[in-house]
Amino acid sequence: MKSSIELTNQFAKEGSVSFYKKEELNIIRIQNMHAQLDLSLYGAQVLSYIPTNEENLLWMSQNSEYKHGKAIRGGIPLCFPWFGPHESDSSLPQHGFARLSLWNLEKVTHNDDDTTHLSLSLKSSATTKEYWPHDFYSELTVKVGEQLEVSLMTRNTGSNKFKFTSALHSYIKVNDINKLSIEGLKDTSYYWGFEGTTKTQTESLLRITEEENRRYINTKTPCILNNLGTGKKIVIDKSGSQTSVVWNPWKENCKQMKDMPDDGYKSFICVEAANFYDDYIELQAENQHTISTTIRQQ
Numbered sequence: 189m190k191s192s193i194e195l196t197n198q199f200a201k202e203g204s205v206s207f208y209k210k211e212e213l214n215i216i217r218i219q220n221m222h223a224q225l226d227l228s229l230y231g232a233q234v235l236s237y238i239p240t241n242e243e244n245l246l247w248m249s250q251n252s253e254y255k256h257g258k259a260i261r262g263g264i265p266l267c268f269p270w271f272g273p274h275e276s277d278s279s280l281p282q283h284g285f286a287r288l289s290l291w292n293l294e295k296v297t298h299n300d301d302d303t304t305h306l307s308l309s310l311k312s313s314a315t316t317k318e319y320w321p322h323d324f325y326s327e328l329t330v331k332v333g334e335q336l337e338v339s340l341m342t343r344n345t346g347s348n349k350f351k352f353t354s355a356l357h358s359y360i361k362v363n364d365i366n367k368l369s370i371e372g373l374k375d376t377s378y379y380w381g382f383e384g385t386t387k388t389q390t391e392s393l394l395r396i397t398e399e400e401n402r403r404y405i406n407t408k409t410p411c412i413l414n415n416l417g418t419g420k421k422i423v424i425d426k427s428g429s430q431t432s433v434v435w436n437p438w439k440e441n442c443k444q445m446k447d448m449p450d451d452g453y454k455s456f457i458c459v460e461a462a463n464f465y466d467d468y469i470e471l472q473a474e475n476q477h478t479i480s481t482t483i484r485q486q
């Protein structure tokens with residue numbers, strides 16, 4: 189693991205790229221004319237995205253820990269190479285090992301339009317093979333501009349095909365969950381949690397009034413979050429994904445989660461681009477797949 193001094197020497201640029209430590213973890217901060225973004229190298233997890241003169245669009249739990257071996261609660265955790273519990277071995281970590289791994293910072297580039305691109309990599313190793321026996325190379329690209337774009341590319345670097353599921357588990361900050369409505373999922377079928385049959389959403393606007401754990405299938409459309417009362421909308425678009433997840437744990441579950449304040453559920457909604465159910469990804473040797481999400485305020 190590179191120290192923050194080594195990272196600073198290699199990548200820092202006065203006024204636009206800096207590093208700091210949060211408990212055990214190295215965080216990179218990007219600052220440009222469009223936004224400020226913090227990302228943890230552990231998990232390659234975006235922690236915050238603050239468009240200039242605006243508030244953070246992402247939610248981060250004030251009770252989150254920043255320690256190796258723990259998932260960070262908030263921002264955009266990467267779920268890979270499986271989403272949810274492992275399908276056959278419950279001793280393996282929920283949502284895979286990507287969010288629990290130290291990623292390598294490969295590049296930070298600045299472009300003429302003052303956007304900044306970051307790329308981080310994770311490749312198979314003896315450690316990843318304790319969880320998943322395949323050879324792979326994953327690259328996370330984060331584009332910091334007028335909108336936030338996060339793309340997770342995975343390539344099969346072995347000689348046998350493999351399958352995986354994944355998600356960009358975005359925690360979006362909302363002013364008040366009771367005043368939130370989500371547009372874009374009308375007439376879309378979804379599984380609720382681990383239920384085996386689907387329902388179809390008939391409402392054009394989804395309101396969150398209790399625990400929600402909807403896994404929409406065959407959907408490619410953006411979701412628009414209306415923060416009622418503020419006049420602000422957040423648009424979450426995606427590609428390389430036909431599954432969208434909407435999750436809020438609500439009151440009781442939230443109390444059980446140590447890394448979330450008791451009333452945390454009131455101020456976020458997870459809207460996730462995913463590959464799950466029939467939308468799992470199968471890669472032949474040398475093939476690759478990219479799942480992306482964009483988040484912007486309107």
Ligand code: TA6
Pocket residue numbers: 259272282283357401433435458460
């Ligand atoms: O995406 C929804 C979900 O899979 C829920 O079932 C819930 O467990 C959530 O993710 C959070 O998972 P985590 O392991 O981060 O507590």
